[in-house]
Each structure stands twice: as C-alpha cells, then as structure tokens.
Amino acid sequence: MRAIGWPLMLALLGGLGLLYAPMAALVVYSFNASERVLVWGGWSTVWYGRLLDNSAIHEALGRSVLVGAASASLATVFGAAAGYALARFGAFPGRGLFAALGAAPLVVPEVALGLALLLLFVSLDQAIGWPAQRGLVTVILSHASIASAYVAIVVQARLARFDAALEEAAADLGCPPFQGFLRVTLPLIAPGLAAGWLIAFTLSFDDLVIASFTTGPGAGTLPMLAFSKVRLGLSPEINALATLLLLGVLSLGVLAFVLQRRR
Amino acid sequence: MTASPLVELVGVGKAYGAQRAVEDVSLCLAAREIVALLGPSGCGKTTVLRLIAGFETPDRGRVSIDGRDMAGVPAHRRPVNMMFQSYALFPHLSVADNIAFGPRRQGLSRRQVAMRTAEMLALVQLETAAAKRPHQLSGGERQRVALARAAACRPRALLLDEPLAALDRKLRDAMQFELRRIQRQLGMAFLVVTHDQEEAMGLADRVAVMAAGRIVQAGPPMQVYDRPVNRFVADFLGETNLFAGRIVASQGGWVRVACAELGGELRLPSDQMGSDCWLSIRPERLALQPVSQAAVGEAVAAQVENVVFRGAQRHCELRLATGRLVRANLAKVDGWCPRPGEPAWLAWRAEDFRLLPP
Amino acid sequence: MARLAGGRFPPAAAVTRPGRGIGRERLLLLALPTLWLVLLVAAPLVILLKIALSEAELGVPPYSALVQTAPDGSLALALTIDSFTRLAADDIYRAGLWGSLRIAFLAALAAFLVAYPMALAMARAPRRWRPLLLALAILPFWTSFLIRVYAWKVILQGGGVLNAALLELGLIAQPLALLHGEGAVVLGIAYAYLPFMLLPLYAVLEGRDPALEEAAADLGCSPWQRWLRVTLPLSLPGVAAGWALVFIPATGEFVVPDLLGGPDTLMLGRVLWQEFFQAADWPMAAALSVALLLLLLAPLATLQWLRPRLRGGAE
Numbered sequence: 001m002r003a004i005g006w007p008l009m010l011a012l013l014g015g016l017g018l019l020y021a022p023m024a025a026l027v028v029y030s031f032n033a034s035e036r037v038l039v040w041g042g043w044s045t046v047w048y049g050r051l052l053d054n055s056a057i058h059e060a061l062g063r064s065v066l067v068g069a070a071s072a073s074l075a076t077v078f079g080a081a082a083g084y085a086l087a088r089f090g091a092f093p094g095r096g097l098f099a100a101l102g103a104a105p106l107v108v109p110e111v112a113l114g115l116a117l118l119l120l121f122v123s124l125d126q127a128i129g130w131p132a133q134r135g136l137v138t139v140i141l142s143h144a145s146i147a148s149a150y151v152a153i154v155v156q157a158r159l160a161r162f163d164a165a166l167e168e169a170a171a172d173l174g175c176p177p178f179q180g181f182l183r184v185t186l187p188l189i190a191p192g193l194a195a196g197w198l199i200a201f202t203l204s205f206d207d208l209v210i211a212s213f214t215t216g217p218g219a220g221t222l223p224m225l226a227f228s229k230v231r232l233g234l235s236p237e238i239n240a241l242a243t244l245l246l247l248g249v250l251s252l253g254v255l256a257f258v259l260q261r262r263r
Numbered sequence: 264m265t266a267s268p269l270v271e272l273v274g275v276g277k278a279y280g281a282q283r284a285v286e287d288v289s290l291c292l293a294a295r296e297i298v299a300l301l302g303p304s305g306c307g308k309t310t311v312l313r314l315i316a317g318f319e320t321p322d323r324g325r326v327s328i329d330g331r332d333m334a335g336v337p338a339h340r341r342p343v344n345m346m347f348q349s350y351a352l353f354p355h356l357s358v359a360d361n362i363a364f365g366p367r368r369q370g371l372s373r374r375q376v377a378m379r380t381a382e383m384l385a386l387v388q389l390e391t392a393a394a395k396r397p398h399q400l401s402g403g404e405r406q407r408v409a410l411a412r413a414a415a416c417r418p419r420a421l422l423l424d425e426p427l428a429a430l431d432r433k434l435r436d437a438m439q440f441e442l443r444r445i446q447r448q449l450g451m452a453f454l455v456v457t458h459d460q461e462e463a464m465g466l467a468d469r470v471a472v473m474a475a476g477r478i479v480q481a482g483p484p485m486q487v488y489d490r491p492v493n494r495f496v497a498d499f500l501g502e503t504n505l506f507a508g509r510i511v512a513s514q515g516g517w518v519r520v521a522c523a524e525l526g527g528e529l530r531l532p533s534d535q536m537g538s539d540c541w542l543s544i545r546p547e548r549l550a551l552q553p554v555s556q557a558a559v560g561e562a563v564a565a566q567v568e569n570v571v572f573r574g575a576q577r578h579c580e581l582r583l584a585t586g587r588l589v590r591a592n593l594a595k596v597d598g599w600c601p602r603p604g605e606p607a608w609l610a611w612r613a614e615d616f617r618l619l620p621p
Numbered sequence: 622m623a624r625l626a627g628g629r630f631p632p633a634a635a636v637t638r639p640g641r642g643i644g645r646e647r648l649l650l651l652a653l654p655t656l657w658l659v660l661l662v663a664a665p666l667v668i669l670l671k672i673a674l675s676e677a678e679l680g681v682p683p684y685s686a687l688v689q690t691a692p693d694g695s696l697a698l699a700l701t702i703d704s705f706t707r708l709a710a711d712d713i714y715r716a717g718l719w720g721s722l723r724i725a726f727l728a729a730l731a732a733f734l735v736a737y738p739m740a741l742a743m744a745r746a747p748r749r750w751r752p753l754l755l756a757l758a759i760l761p762f763w764t765s766f767l768i769r770v771y772a773w774k775v776i777l778q779g780g781g782v783l784n785a786a787l788l789e790l791g792l793i794a795q796p797l798a799l800l801h802g803e804g805a806v807v808l809g810i811a812y813a814y815l816p817f818m819l820l821p822l823y824a825v826l827e828g829r830d831p832a833l834e835e836a837a838a839d840l841g842c843s844p845w846q847r848w849l850r851v852t853l854p855l856s857l858p859g860v861a862a863g864w865a866l867v868f869i870p871a872t873g874e875f876v877v878p879d880l881l882g883g884p885d886t887l888m889l890g891r892v893l894w895q896e897f898f899q900a901a902d903w904p905m906a907a908a909l910s911v912a913l914l915l916l917l918l919a920p921l922a923t924l925q926w927l928r929p930r931l932r933g934g935a936e
Contacts, residue, residue, distance in 0.1 A: 253763020
C-alpha cells in the first residue's frame with residue numbers, strides 16, 4: 001500500500017539518470033586523449049595539463065574567487081539584517097515594500113537585473129563621478145545585491161525555526177538587546193549565515209550574465225572566459241575546465257547543503 | 264452475538280522488517296457490536312485496524328469481512344470504513360464535500376448523494392457547517408465530520424482509530440455518549456482502537472486488551488476489570504495494588520496465600536497451582552479505619568502520606584511498614600478520613616483480592 | 622463618562638508598551654538593509670525605466686540625458702516612448718516575445734511532466750532514503766549552470782553522444798540535426814531548471830498527511846482517482862510554485878538559447894543581449910527589460926492571488 005510502485009520508481013530512476021547523464025558524459029570526455037572532441041582516443045589527462053599552463057584561466061579564476069568572496073561577505077551582512085528584520089520585527093510600517101524589494105532579485109530575470117545595475121553605475125558615474133570605470137568593484141556590488149536576497153531567505157527560514165521567546169528569555173535573564181543578539185541570536189543563525197555565504201559565493205562564482213553587464217575591460221570572470229570559449233564550439237580543453245568548474249561549485253554546494261540542514 | 268461474525272481475524276501476524284507489530288491475533292466483531300481494542304502505544308492495535316481496512320497485508324492468518332476472505336482485496340473495495348486518528352479530512356474540500364466523498368465513489372446519483380450528506384450532517388449536528396473548510400472547524404467539530412464521512416458509505420463496520428484522543432477531557436466524556444447514540448442509530452458495528460481504559464470501558468460491549476502484538480484478554484468490560492487474567496491486564500485496565508505472594512496450601516477450589524507485606528495469610532477462592540503468585544486489589548476495595556479502635560476484619564497498620572480530593576472520591580496514598588506505597592480510593596467523601604502523616608488501619612475483604620499468575 | 626475617561630487617562634496609543642513598535646536598535650538594524658535595498662535594487666529598476674524612456678544616441682553612454690539643458694538655459698524633460706513604439710512595431714521583438722513565452726511554457730511543461738512523478742516517488746520512498754534522494758535531486762543545482770547547458774551540446778552535437786548511439790543502434794541512417802533548434806532550447810531549459818520544479822513539488826508532497834490518501838482509498842477511490850481527487854489538488858501550491866520558478870527565469874533566459882538554439886531561436890533575453898552588446902542600443906535594451914518585467918507581472922500576480930486560495934486547507 002505504501003510502496004512506491006514500479007512506474008513511479010522507474011520515473012524516479014529515469015529522472016535522476018537524466019539529471020546526471022549529461023554531466024557524466026562531460027566528465028568522461030574531459031579525459032579523452034583525442035584532439036577531436038567526439039572521437040574517443042583513450043584515457044588521458046593531457047587537457048588538465050594544458051589548463052594548468054593557461055595563464056588567462058589562472059587570472060580569471062583568481063578574479064572569480066575574489067569577486068565571490070567579497071560579494072558573499074557583503075551579501076551575508078546585508079542579507080542577514082534583512083532576514084532578521086523580516087523574521088522578528090513583525091508588521092513594521094513599509095514591511096510589504098521591504099519584503100518585495102528583498103525578493104525582487106529572485107524574480108527579475110538576470111538580463112534585466114544586469115542591465116539595470118549597469119545603468120545604475122553609469123548614472124552614478126554621471127552624477128557623482130564614481131565609479132569612473134566599471135570593473136571588479138561593480139561586479140562585487142552587483143553580485144552582493146542579488147545574493148543578499150538569497151541570504152535573507154536562508155536567515156529568515158533559520159530564525160523561523162526558533163522561538164522568538166529565546167531572545168525574550170535572554171532579555172528576561174538580564175541581557176541588554178545587543179548582548180542578547182550576540183549571545184543568543186547570532187549562535188542560532190550561525191549555520192544559516194555560513195550556508196548563506198556559501199550560496200552567495202556559489203551564485204557569484206557561477207554567474208555569467210550579471211558579470212557580463214557590469215564588468216569592465218580586463219576584469220572578466222571565469223564563467224565569462226568559459227562562455228567565450230564554449231560559444232566557439234566544443235574543445236577537449238573546455239571539457240576539462242567544465243569538469244573542474246562542476247566539481248568546484250559542487251563541493252561548495254554540498255558544504256552549504258550540509259550546513260543548512262544542521263540543527 | 265450472531266453465528267457468523269461480521270469481521271473475523273484468524274491467527275493474523277504482521278511484521279515490519281525485524282519488528283513484529285502483530286504476533287498472532289484472532290478477533291471477531293459481530294453486527295451492531297462495539298469492540299474496543301485496548302493497549303499501550305506500540306502494542307500493535309492500530310496495525311490490526313489497518314490490516315482490516317486493507318492498508319497493510321498480513322504476513323500470515325486470515326482477515327474476512329462478512330464471511331468473505333479479504334486477501335488480495337484492496338482498501339477501496341472493502342466494505343468497511345475507517346475514522347483516522349488524525350481525522351485525515353481533505354483540506355481542499357468543504358465539510359459537505361468531505362462527507363459526500365465516499366457516496367460519490369459508490370456511484371450514487373446526485374440526489375442520493377445530497378440526501379445522504381444531509382442525513383449525515385444532521386446525525387452529527389453540523390448542518391450549519393456544511394460549507395466550511397476543515398481548518399475553520401473546532402477540534403470537536405472535525406471529529407464529528409470525520410465520523411460522518413466514514414459512516415456516509417453505510418459500511419457494516421466502522422473502524423475508529425483513537426476517535427477521542429485529540430479532544431479535551433470534557434468533550435471526550437460527552438462524545439462517549441454521542442458515539443454510542445450514533446452507533447445505535449446507524450446500526451453499525453464499531454471497532455475502536457484506544458489506549459485509554461476509561462474510554463474503552465465506557466464505550467465498548469467487549470474489550471480486547473492487547474500487549475506486544477497479542478490479545479491478552481477479551482470480554483465484557485466488567486468481566487475483564489473484575490477478573491483480569493494477569494498482572495498486565497490488572498494494571499492496565501484501571502488501577503490496582505499488587506503484592507507478591509506464595510501459595511502455601513490449596514484445597515477444593517480455595518487457596519491459602521502467604522503475603523509478608525499484608526502481614527500474614529489470606530484465604531481466597533482459586534484453583535491456581537504452583538507456589539509464587541501475585542495478589543491484586545483495586546484501590547476502591549480497600550478501606551481505612553481509625554487506629555483509635557481495634558481493626559475490624561483483616562487489616563494492617565499504615566501511615567497516610569497523601570490525600571487527594573477528586574470530587575466523588577478521595578484518593579489516599581499510604582505507606583506500609585515495609586516501605587511499600589498502597590493506593591486506596593474512598594468513595595464516601597463525608598466519611599472518616601485521616602490527614603497526611605496520621606496512622607490508619609488499611610482494611611480489606613479477602614474475596615476482593617484476585618490471585619494472578621507470576 | 623467620556624469626560625472622565627478623556628480627562629484621566631492618556632489615549633491608548635500614547636501608552637508605551639515595551640517590546641512593541643520599533644526601538645532604536647531595531648531602527649538601526651532596519652535602516653542598514655533598507656538603504657542597501659533602495660540603492661542596489663530599487664534605484665537600478667527605476668533607472669532602467671528612465672533609460673527606456675530616453676532616446677538612443679551615438680556616444681558614451683549611448684543615450685540622451687533625460688533632463689536636458691536647452692540652448693536658452695531652461696531645463697527640459699526629454700521623454701520619449703520611441704523605444705516602446707519600435708518594440709511594438711518590429712517583428713523581431715514580437716518574435717522574441719512570443720518565442721520567450723512559448724519556449725518558457727514548453728520547458729516548464731516538460732520539467733513538470735518529468736518532475737511530478739519523481740517528486741511523488743521521493744515523497745513515498747521510505748523515510749530514511751529521503752535525505753539521500755533529496756540531496757541527489759538538489760546536487761545538480763549546485764553545479765555550474767553554464768556547464769550543465771554546455772553538456773547538452775556535447776550530447777546533441779551532429780557527431781555527438783546521442784547521434785553516435787542512435788547510429789550505432791541502427792535507429793537512424795543520418796545524424797539528426799538535434800542542436801540549434803527550439804527543441805534543444807526547450808530541453809536545455811527544462812533540464813537546467815528541473816531542480817526548481819522538483820523541490821517545491823517534493824516539499825508539498827512530502828509534507829502531506831499520508832492518511833489523506835488512505836482515507837481516499839478507504840472511501841472507495843482507485844489509485845488513479847486517489848491521485849486525481851486528493852494528491853493532485855493538495856499539491857497545487859507546489860505545482861504553482863514550481864511553474865513560477867521555471868517559467869519566470871526561463872522567459873528571460875539568455876545562455877540556453879545562445880548555446881543550444883539556432884540563429885532564428887529568438888527569446889527576449891537573447892534579443893536584449895544582442896541589442897545591448899552588439900547593437901549598443903541601450904534604450905531599446907532597457908525597453909525590452911521593462912517589457913519583460915511587465916510580462917512577468919501577470920504570472921507573479923496570478924501566483925500571489927492563487928497562494929492563499931490554494932493553501933486554503935493548510936492547517
């Protein structure tokens with residue numbers, strides 16, 4: 001009665017297979033010795049060796065890590081504050097608008113967001129002369145603005161799992177508000193903050209569209225570099241790069257997943 | 264009770280992996296009868312209900328309804344209906360649509376469904392709530408909708424899983440009478456699963472006490488209460504005081520039992536053999552006498568520890584010389600009652616003791 | 622009475638209740654994210670609208686200032702709906718709009734058809750398997766989006782994995798043109814966004830009381846009726862959320878049509894990208910963004926309207 005039933009079981013296995021097969025194919029082909037992507041020429045790690053020698057990839061990787069870390073840190077601070085306000089302040093005036101603005105990056109398509117952020121920076125430049133040139137800073141701000149929406153959700157969800165009375169209990173036992181925040185709230189949401197940071201980092205590290213709009217000359221990120229190569233067609237070197245990206249982002253994702261589920 | 268039972272279980276067993284939920288259960292439910300399946304949580308009583316409803320298949324044994332073997336018959340083709348512990352009301356349907364759900368599946372005409380629904384709503388006195396959604400109802404109202412929905416298909420037997428457990432005490436007492444009224448009016452048989460012994464005794468024509476996947480004792484409530492077959496039943500169905508004893512003599516249906524805690528030997532009717540045994544006595548069968556006078560009948564000295572006023576009764580906790588705590592419930596509220604800390608005679612009549620196997 | 626009460630007691634609103642309202646710390650904690658949101662979310666969207674209403678110009682930046690100083694020194698507001706009229710008139714934009722809607726719909730439908738049985742199977746799986754299954758379903762979401770789309774290129778390419786397999790099996794004589802078409806784009810989007818459909822469906826299906834389906838069976842429902850009358854209606858909030866999570870980003874999708882689509886596979890996101898990066902027509906790109914946002918208001922509003930109605934019974 002409570003069994004899954006074989007048609008559903010088949011659908012589940014088929015679906016999971018569908019999810020993983022393309023990535024598996026990619027990983028396998030990244031070890032192809034042949035110059036021609038789709039002709040199997042035996043196992044080899046030659047393309048990984050090529051990647052290591054490619055200085056453009058090194059630089060792009062460095063920029064992506066920097067942008068990811070900086071934007072994730074910013075997003076965690078502002079996103080956590082927004083999530084805390086939404087979870088604990090009740091119905092403060094303007095809450096609806098506040099929540100809508102907080103959630104906007106989740107529903108506005110990337111292309112529109114990217115363009116809007118670019119136009120903001122251009123207008124700012126015209127109005128106050130900053131930023132004179134777009135580059136890593138503008139990408140960091142853009143990624144942080146979008147990622148803070150995700151952090152807010154994670155923090156809000158985490159706070160919703162805990163009774164607000166915990167903070168009231170801290171106050172009742174003589175904790176002034178700031179100390180209560182430090183000693184009770186912060187430890188409670190710490191795993192949420194860590195997960196939020198990792199989500200923000202992953203979003204930034206994986207982003208192509210926003211970065212393409214908001215970056216400037218000489219500040220291309222790794223996905224931008226990968227995209228320009230991928231667009232040209234298949235190459236075994238890209239397969240190797242793709243495999244590394246897959247595994248890199250994946251390991252961060254698994255970490256975030258584990259953190260988020262922790263009690 | 265009729266010759267052929269409505270629902271019959273013969274030697275039924277069910278295991279989930281290594282965990283054996285139902286060991287070996289045989290049980291009958293006759294037409295128009297209320298049977299309560301009583302036991303502590305985890306004893307397998309809900310599994311028995313689910314086996315009858317068709318949500319589980321037995322590993323061995325036979326379930327038959329109306330004389331028909333139910334092996335291979337899926338839940339939706341079985342002529343019994345179930346009232347779920349969580350009520351399982353469909354949250355997306357109104358009260359009326361919840362009740363009409365079963366009759367519609369039976370292929371009744373629109374008019375018949377409407378009539379049946381109105382009739383069930385009237386039966387549980389929820390005519391005014393027909394258009395409401397389940398989440399707009401109180402706990403008691405939901406319980407009545409669940410009952411009406413399960414009964415709307417006119418099953419010969421209704422299976423009720425802890426029907427009163429989610430209600431508060433007052434409502435629970437009222438609903439016991441209500442359930443009996445509805446059962447008589449519908450002329451259905453009820454099989455009620457409960458962990459509450461008061462509910463079982465108040466509701467059922469027969470009680471079946473379950474423990475560890477088996478039925479330990481079955482019979483009318485009075486009989487099971489007065490003549491429990493072992494320590495478990497005595498302890499689970501109502502309250503009891505148990506004393507370890509030793510049979511020293513046995514003759515012609517009478518035994519003499521030595522019991523150190525009661526300060527001597529008791530003579531009571533039993534044909535139990537062996538030597539070790541348990542003596543069980545209900546708290547309401549014990550009496551207290553002031554120590555200022557000599558004890559009347561059989562008695563031991565005890566110290567009163569605690570007295571709790573319970574409306575119709577006074578519950579006393581007494582400590583015997585051996586350090587053992589004993590419970591006595593005094594029915595006469597205006598009678599003599601010691602205060603905590605005072606000594607008293609704890610008195611009994613030997614025939615009120617039940618002799619139980621070790 | 623009134624005089625007495627009015628004279629003696631302060632009005633209720635004046636009574637300060639500790640813990641209610643917004644204290645100083647809270648105000649500070651609120652000001653920080655508010656400023657952030659206004660500057661980096663609200664302002665860009667307002668500016669987007671502004672640019673959409675200005676005229677294209679050659680220069681840096683390639684649009685006219687909205688507030689201009691006329692030769693006589695007076696300020697003039699240079700608003701134009703030129704971009705929007707062009708948007709409505711030009712075939713390529715209309716094709717992009719229609720393409721976006723069609724492809725997003727088909728992709729969401731495909732994702733739904735694959736994800737629903739998966740979610741149902743996951744929700745019915747033994748409890749101890751569920752975290753593993755959930756992790757397996759979410760993992761791809763944590764891998765690089767770009768790379769997941771690229772992987773399909775490897776598979777669908779003329780001499781790619783799928784064609785090679787079909788040829789080997791003798792099912793086809795010639796390699797099929799699988800890539801560079803609308804079908805490949807629908808497939809790519811459905812694949813890339815599958816976790817977004819799967820998660821909300823799983824969440825509602827897993828959260829329901831299994832006794833509800835048993836009750837339906839008990840009341841005479843066959844397995845199929847049980848799904849139609851109980852499981853499906855109760856999972857509608859998840860269905861709506863899943864559709865929104867796939868359909869909304871899919872309409873603005875750029876990467877998938879660019880990598881898997883042909884030159885004639887037009888979607889708003891791709892047209893916008895081309896207007897911006899290739900034609901350097903910023904006001905047009907902004908107008909397209911605004912059109913895209915307006916387009917998405919309808920499904921978003923529908924979802925918002927549906928949510929309380931669908932939740933209805935949630936206790």
